[in-house]
Amino acid sequence: xxxxxxxxxxxxxxxxxxxxxxxKIVVRGVSKVFQRKMDELEALAGIDLDVQAGxxxxxxxxxxxxxxxxxxxxxxxxxxxxxxxHVDGEPVTGPDPRRVFVFQEYGIFPWASVWDNIALGLxxxxxxxxxxxxxxxxxxxxxxxxxxxxxxxxxxxxRQRVAVARALAVSPDIVLMxxxxxxxxxxxRLQMRGEILRLWQREKMTILFVTHDVDESVQLADxxxxxxxxxxxxxxxxxxxxxxxxxxxxxEYGRIKNRxxxxxxxxxxx
Amino acid sequence: xxxxxxxxxxxxxALILVARRLRDPAPKILLPLATAVIFVCGWQIAADAARYExxxxxxxxxxxxxxxxxxxxxxxxxxxxxxxxxxxRYTVASVFxxxxxxxxxxxIAIPLGLWAGWNLRGFQALNPLVQALRPISPIAWIPVAxxxxxxxxxxxxxxxxxxxxxxxxxxxxxxxxxxxxVYVRSAQNFGLEGFELFRRVVLPASMPQIxxxxxxxxxxxxxxxxxxxxxxxxxxLGYLVMDARNANYYDRVVGAMITIGIIGILxxxxxxxxxxxxxxxxxxxxxxxxxxxxxxxxxxVRKAATPARERAEVRS
Numbered sequence: 001x002x003x004x005x006x007x008x009x010x011x012x013x014x015x016x017x018x019x020x021x022x023x024k025i026v027v028r029g030v031s032k033v034f035q036r037k038m039d040e041l042e043a044l045a046g047i048d049l050d051v052q053a054g055x056x057x058x059x060x061x062x063x064x065x066x067x068x069x070x071x072x073x074x075x076x077x078x079x080x081x082x083x084x085x086h087v088d089g090e091p092v093t094g095p096d097p098r099r100v101f102v103f104q105e106y107g108i109f110p111w112a113s114v115w116d117n118i119a120l121g122l123x124x125x126x127x128x129x130x131x132x133x134x135x136x137x138x139x140x141x142x143x144x145x146x147x148x149x150x151x152x153x154x155x156x157x158x159r160q161r162v163a164v165a166r167a168l169a170v171s172p173d174i175v176l177m178x179x180x181x182x183x184x185x186x187x188x189r190l191q192m193r194g195e196i197l198r199l200w201q202r203e204k205m206t207i208l209f210v211t212h213d214v215d216e217s218v219q220l221a222d223x224x225x226x227x228x229x230x231x232x233x234x235x236x237x238x239x240x241x242x243x244x245x246x247x248x249x250x251x252e253y254g255r256i257k258n259r260x261x262x263x264x265x266x267x268x269x270x
Numbered sequence: 271x272x273x274x275x276x277x278x279x280x281x282x283x284a285l286i287l288v289a290r291r292l293r294d295p296a297p298k299i300l301l302p303l304a305t306a307v308i309f310v311c312g313w314q315i316a317a318d319a320a321r322y323e324x325x326x327x328x329x330x331x332x333x334x335x336x337x338x339x340x341x342x343x344x345x346x347x348x349x350x351x352x353x354x355x356x357x358x359r360y361t362v363a364s365v366f367x368x369x370x371x372x373x374x375x376x377x378i379a380i381p382l383g384l385w386a387g388w389n390l391r392g393f394q395a396l397n398p399l400v401q402a403l404r405p406i407s408p409i410a411w412i413p414v415a416x417x418x419x420x421x422x423x424x425x426x427x428x429x430x431x432x433x434x435x436x437x438x439x440x441x442x443x444x445x446x447x448x449x450x451x452v453y454v455r456s457a458q459n460f461g462l463e464g465f466e467l468f469r470r471v472v473l474p475a476s477m478p479q480i481x482x483x484x485x486x487x488x489x490x491x492x493x494x495x496x497x498x499x500x501x502x503x504x505x506x507l508g509y510l511v512m513d514a515r516n517a518n519y520y521d522r523v524v525g526a527m528i529t530i531g532i533i534g535i536l537x538x539x540x541x542x543x544x545x546x547x548x549x550x551x552x553x554x555x556x557x558x559x560x561x562x563x564x565x566x567x568x569x570x571v572r573k574a575a576t577p578a579r580e581r582a583e584v585r586s
Contacts, residue, residue: 077455095458107456110552111474120470121460152552170460 022089023050024174024206025074030083031231032069042231043069047083049225049234053173056200056207058221060214060260066232067210068178074208075101075176087174097121100167104179106159108151108166114138115147117162121170137165140199157188164196168203177209181216193219197244214260218253219246226263235263272318279311310341317341339521344528347521351510357525361533364499364506367423368491368537371430375487379435380480383442388472393443400439408433408494412501425502426495433494434487441483445476478545478553485541492534507533 032044043066051057059067072078073085076094085092087099100121101107108117119134138144141161151159160180167175177196181189197220200207211217217224221240228235240256247253282304289301317340324332336343351357386392408429419425449472457471499508507530514522545554 075459077458095455095461097459097461099459101455101459103452103456105450105452107452109453109456109471109474111477111549113548120456120462123461123466150548150552166460 024053024055024088025049025051025208026084026086026089027070027074028084028086030070030073030080030085032066032073032078033081044073044080045231045233047232047234049237051206051208053206054204056209056220056222058217058224059208059210059227060217060224060264061212061227061232061235062229062264063212065227065229067227069232070227071101071176071178071208071210074174075099077101097170098172099174099176100170100172102160102163102167102175102177102180104182106151106163106183108159108162110151112150113147114143114149114151114154114162117151118165118169120166133169137169140168141165141195155188156184157192160184160192161195164199168199168205171203172205174206174208177207179210179212182211189216194245196220201244214257214264215248217260218256219248224256224260226260238263272314275311275314275318279308279315282307282311314340339524344521344524347519348525351522351525357510357529360506360510360526361529363503364495364508365533365537367426367499367503367506368430368488368495371427371432371495372434372488372491374427375431375434375491376438376484379438380442383439383480384446384468384472384476386439387443387446387476388468393447396439397443400436400443404436404440408490409497412498415498416502421502421504423503426498426506429498429502430491430495434491437487437490438480438483441486442476442480445479445483446472448479449475474549478550481541481544481550481553484544485538488537488541489534492530492537496530 027047027049030044030047031042034041034043047070049057059070061067069078073080074087074092076092076096076099092099095101109120112120115134115138118137119130122130122133125133134147138147141164143158143161143165146154146158151162154162160183163180180196181192184192193216196207209217209220218240224238224240226235226238227233238256238259242250242252242256285304286301289304317336317338320337321334322337324335326332339347348357351360382396386396411429411432415425415428419428453471453475454467457467462470495506496508496511499506500512503509507526510526511523511530514520514526545551
């Protein structure tokens, strides 16, 4: 954990405006080097990021820019090579039910019913409490009546809803989403974005959301962290100061979108 | 020459050829039955062709001699083993040996495979030995089994256990080692560890592949029991084959072979029932797969038959 040159916890300049409130997630000077057979792969270099409690932050970038690696480090599934990752002022040492992951390939268990999947994180609690919470989140994601179904009988969107319900059932402080909508068709994806926003506004958790979809990031995020590849660095953090529900036709929306495309080095007008 | 098998076989071939024009869906039994009829007719024709005339020293015809039994003479030849209970007794003996050896193998191989699949050092220690012993045919162990156990049930059971062990332990290890990382991470994320991680994730995630390896192992076990019984014991279907051959009762040899085939199918059908359980269904190709493929095919045919303009309208 402790790197030779430990960076300070001081708030970096780009988050100056938010200084004052202690950040929920603090990432300082994080780099990640993967050892390969012949050489090394530098996946992340010098990442500084603060995420406030209740904030919705998107990590946006092309594939291979290390955004998923960063998410895995925050989630405790991988160790950083250098730097500090703190959540609530404590270093991250491993996976924790307070920080729940939602994977692109769902990660729900095909051998368990919808009900058992959602109740996964509630083991050890009183039976009636488990039933009440599971029922609540089952209904919240609109899967009432499917409790006895098995995942293979559900559509992709419904499976992802099970994954979201399973994550929310443990009342996590932080939800880490790794391209959770990547495997869905575009209409279902739009609908699921709305549902994730609704759940976020209701449950007020912190969300770190990895995507390579510019529209997705502008529709969802309070701030979009644009990353550049090889090694993954933060190119810029773009705030999206638009109220929800967002008018995707507004000039401000278009301006932010253009800015993101520009940072990603793609021409918006094709 | 007897024209009946020729005509019957041709009728069955014709049935298969016109089957796609039959009402949809065709009765499930129809096509397999037609194939079976062709096979039996071919058998009859071949057996007829191999018969020869037995003549006395004056050249007068005595009778026809069968070299290979026809389907009918097989049935007649099996009459005694069937009615005096020998066939049933031998079948039970064979199935019992397979069940005992198979259960013994599964009881050791599944826990061992789970452990070695989950534990890298365990895998590194166990796998080379397993892979080195696996290619040795169980038949090669027959002399060893007789030396250790004598001509007894236990020798056959040992051989069956040996034959089933390797596919099961290899299949189980592979099953655990190929569990998608996303399941393990999800489990860890929700605080599952130790025995609970094993019971709720490792075991169910590898169950479909374990069942497949069990099914595969049972198929091998059933083949090996016949070979083992020919040499290592004096009862069972394999013994029936060998005993009938020694007495030159080829009708019983063939009858025993057919019985072996039928029991083999029944055992496999029994194993396949496991695949339909709710907890493992996800790991097997869908039964609806056939129906889905059929839908795609009809959709393609329809699309090809629809003019382009109409198709565009459908799309809009």
